[in-house]
Amino acid sequence: MSSILAIFKRELAAYFATPLAYVFIVIFLFAMGAFTFYIGRFYETGVASLAVFFGYHVWLYLFLVPAIGMRLWAEERKSGTIELLLTLPIPIWASVAGKFLAAWAFTGVALALTFPIWITVNYLGDPDNGVIVASYVGSFLMAGAYLAISAAISATTSNQVIAFVVSVVICFLFTISGAPLVVDFFKAWAPLSLVDTVASFSFMTHFQTIARGVIDLRDIVFFFSLITLFLGINVVVVDLKKAG
Amino acid sequence: MIEIENLTKNFGPIAAVRGINLSVAKGEVLGFLGPNGAGKSTTMKIIAGYLTPTMGRVRITGLDVEATPQAAQRALGYLPEGAPAYGDMTPHQFLKFIAEIRGFSGAEAKARVAAAVEKTELEPVLEQPIDTLSKGFKRRVGLAQAILHDPPVLVMDEPTDGLDPNQKFSVRKLIREMAAEKAIIISTHLLEEVEAICTRAVIIDRGQVVADGTPAELLTRSRHHNAVILCLPPAQALRAKEKIGALGKVRSIEERAETDGFVTLTAFPRRAELLIEDISAMAANEKWEVKQLYAEAGRLDDVFRSLTTSDSDRARERKETLAA
Numbered sequence: 001m002s003s004i005l006a007i008f009k010r011e012l013a014a015y016f017a018t019p020l021a022y023v024f025i026v027i028f029l030f031a032m033g034a035f036t037f038y039i040g041r042f043y044e045t046g047v048a049s050l051a052v053f054f055g056y057h058v059w060l061y062l063f064l065v066p067a068i069g070m071r072l073w074a075e076e077r078k079s080g081t082i083e084l085l086l087t088l089p090i091p092i093w094a095s096v097a098g099k100f101l102a103a104w105a106f107t108g109v110a111l112a113l114t115f116p117i118w119i120t121v122n123y124l125g126d127p128d129n130g131v132i133v134a135s136y137v138g139s140f141l142m143a144g145a146y147l148a149i150s151a152a153i154s155a156t157t158s159n160q161v162i163a164f165v166v167s168v169v170i171c172f173l174f175t176i177s178g179a180p181l182v183v184d185f186f187k188a189w190a191p192l193s194l195v196d197t198v199a200s201f202s203f204m205t206h207f208q209t210i211a212r213g214v215i216d217l218r219d220i221v222f223f224f225s226l227i228t229l230f231l232g233i234n235v236v237v238v239d240l241k242k243a244g
Numbered sequence: 245m246i247e248i249e250n251l252t253k254n255f256g257p258i259a260a261v262r263g264i265n266l267s268v269a270k271g272e273v274l275g276f277l278g279p280n281g282a283g284k285s286t287t288m289k290i291i292a293g294y295l296t297p298t299m300g301r302v303r304i305t306g307l308d309v310e311a312t313p314q315a316a317q318r319a320l321g322y323l324p325e326g327a328p329a330y331g332d333m334t335p336h337q338f339l340k341f342i343a344e345i346r347g348f349s350g351a352e353a354k355a356r357v358a359a360a361v362e363k364t365e366l367e368p369v370l371e372q373p374i375d376t377l378s379k380g381f382k383r384r385v386g387l388a389q390a391i392l393h394d395p396p397v398l399v400m401d402e403p404t405d406g407l408d409p410n411q412k413f414s415v416r417k418l419i420r421e422m423a424a425e426k427a428i429i430i431s432t433h434l435l436e437e438v439e440a441i442c443t444r445a446v447i448i449d450r451g452q453v454v455a456d457g458t459p460a461e462l463l464t465r466s467r468h469h470n471a472v473i474l475c476l477p478p479a480q481a482l483r484a485k486e487k488i489g490a491l492g493k494v495r496s497i498e499e500r501a502e503t504d505g506f507v508t509l510t511a512f513p514r515r516a517e518l519l520i521e522d523i524s525a526m527a528a529n530e531k532w533e534v535k536q537l538y539a540e541a542g543r544l545d546d547v548f549r550s551l552t553t554s555d556s557d558r559a560r561e562r563k564e565t566l567a568a
Contacts, residue, residue: 006344010330017332017373080328084389087292087324088345089317242296244255 003090007098008105015106024068028110031060036117049127053117054135054211058175058204061146066167068107069150070160072099073238077158086242096234100151100227107143111136131213138210141223142203146171148230155237174226178202245270245397245427246291250300253286253451257565260286262451263300268427268444270396273419275442275459276431277544279552283451284431285325288401291429292322304397318346321395323403327386331375335366335385338374339392346393360388363418379406387415391422398428404437416441435544445544449552450561463542464516465550472511472519474527475536481507487526493517506535 015021032053036042040052076082085095121127150167157163176182178199186195199205206219246268253261261283268274276284289295291302293313302309307316329338339360343353361367364384369377374385383406390398403419404412419428419441432438438445439459447455447462455462463469476484481499488511489497498510513519520539527534 002347003345006341009344010333010341013337014330014332079331080324080326081330083289083292083294083324084322084328087294087317087320087322088342089314090345091314242294244253244295 003094004098004101007090007095008102011099011102012105015102021106024064024106025110025113028060028064029113031064032056032114032117035060047125050117050121050132050135051211053114054139054207057139057142058207061143062171062175063168065107065143065146066150066153066164066171068103069147069167070154070163072103072151073155073234074157074160074163078160086238092238093231093235096151096231096238100148100231100234103147103151104144107147108140111140111143128213131211134213134215135211137215138207138219141210141220142207145174145203145223145226145230148227148234149174152230152234152237155234155241174201175203178205245305246399246429247303248287248291248300249302251287251290251297251302252299253283253290253295254298258562260451261290261297264448264451264453266446266453266456268429270427271424272444273423273428273430273442275438275445276429276448277433277435277438277445277548278431278448279558281558282448282552284448285401286451287448288322288399288429288431289324291399292320292324293317294324318393319396321390321393321398321400323386323390323398323400325401327383329374329382329385329389332373334371334373335361335377335381335388336370338385339388342389342392348393356392356394360392363391364388365414380408380411383407384411384415387418396426398422398426400428400430402432403430404432404434412437435548438544447548447551450558454551455547459544460541462544462547466542466544466546467512468510468540468546469542470513470516470518470520471540472523473536473538473540474509474511474523474534475502475506476509476527476532476534478505478507480530480532481509483530484527484532485509487530488523491519491522493519493522508536 015024035056036053040056042052045052073082076085086092118132121132122129149170150163153167153170154160154163179202183195183199186198190198200222206222209216209219246266248264248266251261251264252259264283264287266274276288278284286295290297291304291309293309293316296310304316305319307319309316330341333341336357339357340353343356348356361370364387366381366384366388369381374382377385383403387400387403390400404415407415416437419430422428423441423443430437430442442459445455445457445459445462446453455465474484474488478501485497485499488494488509491511493514495512495514497512500508500510502508511519511523518539520537524537527537
């Protein structure tokens with residue numbers, strides 16, 4: 001556990017030691033604002049709810065989370081520090097967990113900094129704060145799932161651009177797997193159970209359930225299992241690369 | 245302390261390491277020599293547990309690196325090739341991180357970091373980001389990281405690469421000071437380094453050990469071993485060459501004109517026999533105006549060149565392997 005903590009602290013400090021953290025947070029907040037106020041017409045709808053705001057999280061995460069995740073392993077491979085990391089007396093899973101948790105905490109910080117909009121909506125009207133809390137929890141879990149995917153992809157390459165592009169594509173597939181585009185494609189030929197399975201992997205569906213204020217255990221379990229699965233894949237990838 | 249048994253590593257069809265057997269005892273400083281691509285770094289990476297061997301095994305203080313990696317890695321200090329470190333951190337932050345990972349905390353962690361900093365003379369750059377440091381300091385940050393936990397086994401891939409002569413001197417001094425208590429493997433391209441600090445030299449080529457012995461033993465395999473160098477005016481050189489050539493022990497003589505007008509003769513012995521006594525007596529009798537006269541212990545680069553292959557030969561071989 002102490003080694004996870006050491007890795008976690010180093011990684012988190014690394015974000016703030018470079019402009020990366022500040023650039024990311026500013027762009028994240030700016031994009032959130034732009035989507036919510038201009039495209040989502042937050043004021044014009046005249047509803048005291050953050051549904052519009054949370055609705056765009058899926059699409060923002062799709063690009064911004066792989067941007068955080070792409071460096072996790074690819075950068076270490078490029079700079080050679082992975083050789084140092086993997087020859088320190090800690091298990092691979094501790095490095096994987098420490099890195100993931102630091103990146104997740106970082107996205108958590110960025111997400112938490114959107115709090116002014118929560119205050120605004122409370123000032124303007126009388127929103128259901130329970131729903132908003134649930135939405136924040138759901139959004140954070142979803143970010144974790146995107147991040148776990150990106151981290152596993154990052155472990156396969158020393159090229160951050162490749163890590164980013166492949167991560168975005170895979171995250172996109174998980175995002176839209178419940179959308180008519182995908183479901184219809186499978187419906188034409190696949191048995192119903194397969195269609196349902198594919199659709200059940202949709203981040204959008206699971207997030208929207210939570211964002212409605214319904215914290216269903218199944219949705220929580222879904223995100224946590226996905227995170228665990230991809231962190232497991234991450235460990236396996238790092239380990240397999242040792243064979244050369 | 246380090247036991248390597250039948251170590252083999254293939255990268256696809258290419259064999260990087262082919263059946264290396266070595267054991268290094270406490271108090272030994274083993275110099276790993278070999279041309280680029282001979283398998284030195286691959287072997288060191290396997291010892292450190294960064295690469296998994298295709299066959300064979302490595303034990304550090306009796307602990308199998310593949311079966312119990314963490315236990316083995318605790319007993320090991322490793323300086324990877326190029327001394328990688330997290331560039332955004334300062335040496336101080338970096339060493340604190342290493343201390344924490346290695347399970348030290350509080351006062352002990354502080355003391356460990358301080359000791360490593362002192363040994364590697366990092367004090368003046370302690371609070372500068374590693375990215376901004378010179379090559380010499382970066383290398384010493386890597387060294388500090390490797391010796392922080394005072395490990396019984398040290399493996400260092402080119403610890404003095406890129407250092408200036410003063411820095412090399414202090415790193416070698418550091419290694420010599422630690423040598424008695426540890427088993428150390430270093431790789432190097434600097435043959436003088438082997439003579440300066442190693443108690444044993446191992447030359448590898450194409451993934452195999454081609455020579456293993458003390459530096460002095462390896463020197464006896466050099467054609468310059470016990471050769472005599474004589475530098476004298478050209479007027480006397482011809483006569484000297486004749487007289488020395490007439491000695492039964494001399495196999496051949498090489499002649500070279502120096503820029504200052506003198507001529508240097510190198511007399512090679514037949515079977516590593518001593519020539520210096522005969523030749524110095526002769527020089528005194530003949531009253532040659534000798535500028536230089538000395539016997540050579542041998543040259544490691546002779547041994548190195550005669551035992552190893554050029555990189556283009558190996559590249560060609562690899563290409564053929566891949567084509568087949």
